[in-house]
Amino acid sequence: MLKKGIILLTIPLWLTGCVQKEQSAPNNTHTQIKTQVSVSQTTATSTKTSYSTDSDKVEVVQNPESLSVLINKQNRLPEGYVPSDLVTPNIPYLDSQKEKRKMRKEAAVAIERLFAGAKEQGIILIGVSAFRSYQSQETLFNYYENQDGYQNAVTYSALPGTSEHETGLAIDVTGGNGKCAAEDCFAGTKEAKWLQDHVADYGFIIRYPDNKTTITGYEYEPWHIRYVGTALAKTIMSKGITLEEYYNAVPIIN
Numbered sequence: 044m045l046k047k048g049i050i051l052l053t054i055p056l057w058l059t060g061c062v063q064k065e066q067s068a069p070n071n072t073h074t075q076i077k078t079q080v081s082v083s084q085t086t087a088t089s090t091k092t093s094y095s096t097d098s099d100k101v102e103v104v105q106n107p108e109s110l111s112v113l114i115n116k117q118n119r120l121p122e123g124y125v126p127s128d129l130v131t132p133n134i135p136y137l138d139s140q141k142e143k144r145k146m147r148k149e150a151a152v153a154i155e156r157l158f159a160g161a162k163e164q165g166i167i168l169i170g171v172s173a174f175r176s177y178q179s180q181e182t183l184f185n186y187y188e189n190q191d192g193y194q195n196a197v198t199y200s201a202l203p204g205t206s207e208h209e210t211g212l213a214i215d216v217t218g219g220n221g222k223c224a225a226e227d228c229f230a231g232t233k234e235a236k237w238l239q240d241h242v243a244d245y246g247f248i249i250r251y252p253d254n255k256t257t258i259t260g261y262e263y264e265p266w267h268i269r270y271v272g273t274a275l276a277k278t279i280m281s282k283g284i285t286l287e288e289y290y291n292a293v294p295i296i297n
């Protein structure tokens with residue numbers, strides 16, 4: 044553990060993002076994740092894409108450019124995927140690393156509107172980490188694999204293609220004081236509450252809600268918001284469901 048802690052300190056923050064906590068706790072409970080097909084995929088409507096719920100295999104999604112694509116531990120982006128329309132939103136960021144500032148164009152416009160809307164109501168937000176390339180995630184994972192072997196590395200580092208940050212549709216945000224960036228203490232802040240109440244108006248969802256760990260496979264991350272478009276965002280947030288539930292693709296932790 045000590046050795047791993049030292050290693051983590053040497054890895055640039057842009058390589059870690061949301062998975063930082065997992066990487067520093069290789070033996071935490073998410074290693075026990077098992078999934079079951081809880082709802083037949085045939086029940087999904089014809090307008091929805093079917094996604095894998097089999098924990099033993101990771102499916103490559105067929106619609107990586109879709110604004111509503113589901114990326115999780117069972118459904119990954121194609122190898123080497125790079126969104127074709129990455130731009131840099133005009134919002135404040137915690138640091139100057141350029142790649143992780145990027146988002147896909149529609150999401151970038153939406154996050155600018157969201158930040159402006161928050162500011163009008165006295166809520167100052169700062170971007171922490173948005174896009175992360177497949178190559179960055181692969182480099183990070185390969186590093187851990189060389190250190191610990193695949194079976195250990197996969198328990199604490201996201202496989203390349205399975206991080207939602209690789210879609211260019213997700214961003215971690217924090218409050219204007221810059222504290223609690225992608226950390227548990229962001230929960231309960233006025234900024235977190237504002238996001239919960241208003242993100243859907245701008246086309247975003249709280250991707251990893253509280254008490255949905257058994258479905259998303261991730262602990263509560265009130266700072267991680269994902270663009271899906273306004274109509275879908277309002278449906279998901281008003282029902283209090285997750286993207287997995289919307290697609291009837293529900294991983295369950297035993």
Ligand SMILES: [Zn+2]
Pocket residue numbers: 060061208213214215266267268
């Ligand atoms: Zn995140």
